[in-house]
Amino acid sequence: MISLQRASLRYGDILGLSPTTFELPSGGGITGLLGPNGAGKSSLIQLISGLLPPSGGEVRVFGEAPFRNPAVLARLGLVPEGDRFPSGFRGDRWLRMMGRLSGLEGAALDGAVARGLALTGMAERARLPFTAMSKGMRQRLRLAQALLHEPELLILDEPFNGLDPEARLHLMDILRGLAAGGTRILVSSHILGEVAQLTDRILLLFRGRLLAEGSVPEIRELLDRHPVELRVSAAAAREIARWAVEQDELVALRMEEGAAVLAIRNPRTFLPRLQDAVADGILPLLSLDPLDLNLDAVFQYLTKDHA
Numbered sequence: 001m002i003s004l005q006r007a008s009l010r011y012g013d014i015l016g017l018s019p020t021t022f023e024l025p026s027g028g029g030i031t032g033l034l035g036p037n038g039a040g041k042s043s044l045i046q047l048i049s050g051l052l053p054p055s056g057g058e059v060r061v062f063g064e065a066p067f068r069n070p071a072v073l074a075r076l077g078l079v080p081e082g083d084r085f086p087s088g089f090r091g092d093r094w095l096r097m098m099g100r101l102s103g104l105e106g107a108a109l110d111g112a113v114a115r116g117l118a119l120t121g122m123a124e125r126a127r128l129p130f131t132a133m134s135k136g137m138r139q140r141l142r143l144a145q146a147l148l149h150e151p152e153l154l155i156l157d158e159p160f161n162g163l164d165p166e167a168r169l170h171l172m173d174i175l176r177g178l179a180a181g182g183t184r185i186l187v188s189s190h191i192l193g194e195v196a197q198l199t200d201r202i203l204l205l206f207r208g209r210l211l212a213e214g215s216v217p218e219i220r221e222l223l224d225r226h227p228v229e230l231r232v233s234a235a236a237a238r239e240i241a242r243w244a245v246e247q248d249e250l251v252a253l254r255m256e257e258g259a260a261v262l263a264i265r266n267p268r269t270f271l272p273r274l275q276d277a278v279a280d281g282i283l284p285l286l287s288l289d290p291l292d293l294n295l296d297a298v299f300q301y302l303t304k305d306h307a
């Protein structure tokens with residue numbers, strides 16, 4: 001369905017995406033595009049959704065070059081990054097206007113708007129003006145708009161940014177439903193946990209390069225090799241240190257005022273054991289703060305690995 005052959009994107013002197021090659025098959029399913037800020041996710045999305053032509057190489061969507069290609073764009077829905085709406089509009093009227101702009105009218109427009117609102121759970125609330133909607137509701141309305149022409153491929157750029165947990169879960173449910181119904185979905189995020197809840201496949205981008213492509217467990221394994229720092233504060237920090245040095249995952253340890261800072265690998269095996277030790281009263285834990293669970297640090301590590 002999507003095929004890139006050494007496709008790259010430049011903004012003048014700035015390289016948004018280095019030559020990148022991958023294929024995404026047809027049929028329903030969700031693929032996550034994971035990477036920190038500036039990794040090239042939006043650049044890749046702009047190439048696939050035909051907003052920009054590649055600076056080099058080739059992009060094919062449904063077998064054709066997507067840039068300004070109505071035949072491709074008619075089969076593709078895009079929810080771009082951001083939360084911008086024309087002020088003063090009611091949700092349903094905006095949706096109808098967008099439908100008209102994409103060539104729908106009459107009964108086809110009515111049907112498409114009703115279907116889009118039903119799929120996104122917005123039928124009851126679409127009459128509200130944007131200013132009276134929560135961010136999650138606005139995001140679902142943007143999704144309803146992208147679904148008006150029943151696209152086979154749906155692309156969402158950082159759709160969960162700024163959503164509260166409930167709105168995020170709701171949006172995830174909608175996307176899962178669409179994928180199960182046969183839509184191919186490409187969704188970008190800078191948060192691994194978010195992508196992992198949603199997708200079967202991940203494309204990992206960093207600094208404009210496709211670093212890895214794999215299943216969620218494969219990508220997790222890559223990320224697990226990166227040591228994560230935790231600051232553990234306790235009534236008696238020395239007890240934490242004494243316990244920590246016996247754990248296989250410990251890579252480094254330093255003491256701070258009232259706290260031990262542990263660098264550990266494989267947090268998914270380490271953290272449950274730490275939790276048990278606290279629950280059993282072995283460790284007098286006061287707080288636990290991840291210091292560098294942000295993807296940036298992990299990606300720095302991965303790039304070193306791949307250099």
Ligand SMILES: Nc1ncnc2c1ncn2[C@@H]1O[C@H](COP(=O)(O)OP(=O)(O)OP(=O)(O)O)[C@@H](O)[C@H]1O
Nearest residue numbers: 011014015016035036037038039040041042043044
């Ligand atoms: N219009 C533009 N003009 C110049 N440079 C750009 C432009 N858009 C993106 N870039 C640069 O291209 C690189 C990739 O950016 P891109 O927006 O694709 O990344 P991203 O992973 O989507 O990050 P973010 O989530 O921050 O948007 C970055 O170095 C960015 O500064």
